[in-house]
Structure formats: C-alpha cells, structure tokens
Amino acid sequence: MSDLTLTFSGVGGAFAGSDQYQNNAFVQDRESVLLIDCGGDARHALNEQGVPLDWIEGAYISHLHADHIGGLEWLAFCTYFNPKKNRPLLYADYSLMNDLWEKSLRGGLDSIEGKLMTLTDYFDCKPVLPNGHFVWHDMQFTPVQTVHVMAGMRIVHSFGLMINVHPNMDPLKRMALSRDGRIMRVFYTADTQFAPAQLVRFYADADLIFHDCETSEFRSNVHAHFGDLCQLPGDIKRKMWLMHYGWVEGADLVEVAKKHDFAGFVRKGQTFELGMEG
Numbered sequence: 001m002s003d004l005t006l007t008f009s010g011v012g013g014a015f016a017g018s019d020q021y022q023n024n025a026f027v028q029d030r031e032s033v034l035l036i037d038c039g040g041d042a043r044h045a046l047n048e049q050g051v052p053l054d055w056i057e058g059a060y061i062s063h064l065h066a067d068h069i070g071g072l073e074w075l076a077f078c079t080y081f082n083p084k085k086n087r088p089l090l091y092a093d094y095s096l097m098n099d100l101w102e103k104s105l106r107g108g109l110d111s112i113e114g115k116l117m118t119l120t121d122y123f124d125c126k127p128v129l130p131n132g133h134f135v136w137h138d139m140q141f142t143p144v145q146t147v148h149v150m151a152g153m154r155i156v157h158s159f160g161l162m163i164n165v166h167p168n169m170d171p172l173k174r175m176a177l178s179r180d181g182r183i184m185r186v187f188y189t190a191d192t193q194f195a196p197a198q199l200v201r202f203y204a205d206a207d208l209i210f211h212d213c214e215t216s217e218f219r220s221n222v223h224a225h226f227g228d229l230c231q232l233p234g235d236i237k238r239k240m241w242l243m244h245y246g247w248v249e250g251a252d253l254v255e256v257a258k259k260h261d262f263a264g265f266v267r268k269g270q271t272f273e274l275g276m277e278g
Contacts, residue, residue, distance in 0.1 A: 003029055004138060004165060004274040006036075006186065006210075008243065008266050009045035013214065013223070014067040016246045020268055021045035022067040023244040025188075025210075027163075027274070028055075029137040034089075035059035036161070036188065040070025049269060053078055058089025058124070060141065061096065062190035063148060063158035064104050072100075073108045076122035080112075090123035091134050093143050093159045097127045138275070140167040144202060146192035149222045160190040162202060165275040186210070186274065191244065193221070194228035203236045210266065213242035230260050237261040 005028050012020025022039035026046070033055045035042065046056075056079075061069055079085045092100065101119040110117050119125060128134055133142040141161050148158040163186040187206035192199070203209060214223035223244065229237070242257070243266045253265040 005271050006163075006274055007049060007271040008268060009049045009051070010039065010041055011243050011245065011266050011268050011270075013216075013244050013246050014065065021048075023191075024071075026051065027136070027139065031055050032057050032137065034136050035075075037062055037068040037190070038071040038075060039067040041067075042071030043074050045268075053082070054085065056088060057136070058091065058126075060161065061090070061092040061100065062160060063156070064096065064100060065191070068191070069100065069104055072105060076105070076109055080122050087122060087124045089126055089136075090119075091126045091128060091136075091141070093145070093157075094127035094129055095157075096159070097125060135167070138166050140164040144187070144189075146189060146199070147195055148191045148193065158191040160192065161188045162186070162206070163188060163274070184275070189224075191222070192224055194224040196232060203232075203240075207239065208263075208272070209236070209240040210243050211240050212244045213265075215245045229262075234261045237263075239263055241266045 006025060007028060008025045010021030010024035012022050014022065016022070021041040021044060023037065024039050024042050024045045025036040026033045027036065033051055034057055036059075038059045038061070056075070059072070059075065061072075075088060079088055097119070105119065109122060126134055128143050133140050135141070141163055143159040144162055145157050145159055147155055149156040165184050165186070185206050186208045187202045188210045189199070189212050192212050211229065212224050213229060214220060214225045219225050226242070226245075229240070229242070232240070238261055241263045245265065257264045
C-alpha cells in the first residue's frame, strides 16, 4: 500500500445531510495530514476518520464558502492554545488570503484577552502566486482557477488543484509506473460550474479526476450538474469520481455511476492511493 493517500472525510454539498460532513478531504503521508478545505463539519469528520489534531500539518483552502472554511476557527483556536503544536500551514491562492481574514475569519478570531490578532498569529500563511505551486511531502499542488459564482459584475472564483505525485521521480520510472496503472496526476476540481472548454486540458492530463457534482432536481447553476457531466466523453468519465453531491433518495449510486460510465460517486471515508513507497 502507498504511504500517500487521499481520503474523503466528507462528500456532501452545502445542503446535504449532516452525516455526509460537507466536502472535506485530506492527503496523508503516514501520520502527517494536509486538509483540502476545512468546512464547518471538519472536526467531526476528522474524528470519525481517526485523525487527531497532532497529525494536521495544515490546510489548503479553495474558496471562501462556509462549507469549505467553516472549520478554520476551530483549527486556529485548538492549535494556538496548544503550546506543543506549531501554527498550521495555510495554503491558498494569494488573492484569497486577505478576504479570508477580513470577510470570513476576523469576526471570531481577531481578539483574545490582551491582544489583537492577525491571520499569521494562527497560521503559517503560504499564499500561492498565479500559476505557482506548493510542495507538501512528495506531492506538488498547483491551484487551478475555475468559475464558481457570478456575483454582479465579478466572477467569484474557486481554485481546484492539480496534484502531481512524486514530482521529482525519474521520468522513465514515472512512465513505467503510469503504464502499470499507478496514480500520478490527480485533478481535484473543488467547486466549479460545468465548463468543459476551460477544463478539458486538465481532464486530459489527469490520471484521476474528482469532480464537483450537483444532483438536486432544482439546479443552482453554480455547480456542475450530473446531467451536464454525462455529456463528457467516455474516456474522461471513466477516470472521474463525483463528489460534493446531495444524497439521491432511493438511488443506487454505484449503479447510476456504472450506467453513465463514471468511475463512481465518492463515498464518505473512501481512501485512494496516490503513489507507491519509495
């Protein structure tokens, strides 16, 4: 089994059942964890997956909706008042960092007894510049901007991830492992509208895709809907797992996925291997 894994501690959309824990995930290397988003249900989701606070090195934030950042106040306080715990790393596109503090976190975190606080008091902030990337353990993470919400005259972006596993591996070894079916490149969309023209290159480059998928009868128009994703070519759908969905009453999601050529719907607690030892 690989030491590098991706686990979905939650798979639900913002309005999904409470037992789905919103859309929270984490990559893990032995007893070190990097969160991919930290929604309001994160502490319960991580507890259910047996992840203690001591394992959490940091978090990547895709955008500023509460089902993706609502757990950061919990993480900030729990680590700040633990003298044995370092400040967690906090990765996000550089354009999100100021708004994350000023519009989302400051109201709950800006003051403790005797001190005015800043985001850097709680987190070791690592803003990612445009077309830049960050490295965590043996993985390279590149934010991919997607269109999530059009608010007035401005596009409110979300930033998914292209995850390159073992980026420093010898190219010949990488090719051999890819032929053996090892997962080397993962595209994690985070929240996105259906935009195949903009995302087709990332679909093609990835060995494995985790895609935002709305399943509700009444479309919100800010998430890719299952009906739209069914239009994608079969070779793309066969490597695509669907996430961030609302529960479909009475539906056998495994059969639904198979019928439409998708790899599947991610289930809460499901773990995917991302590479191999060494």
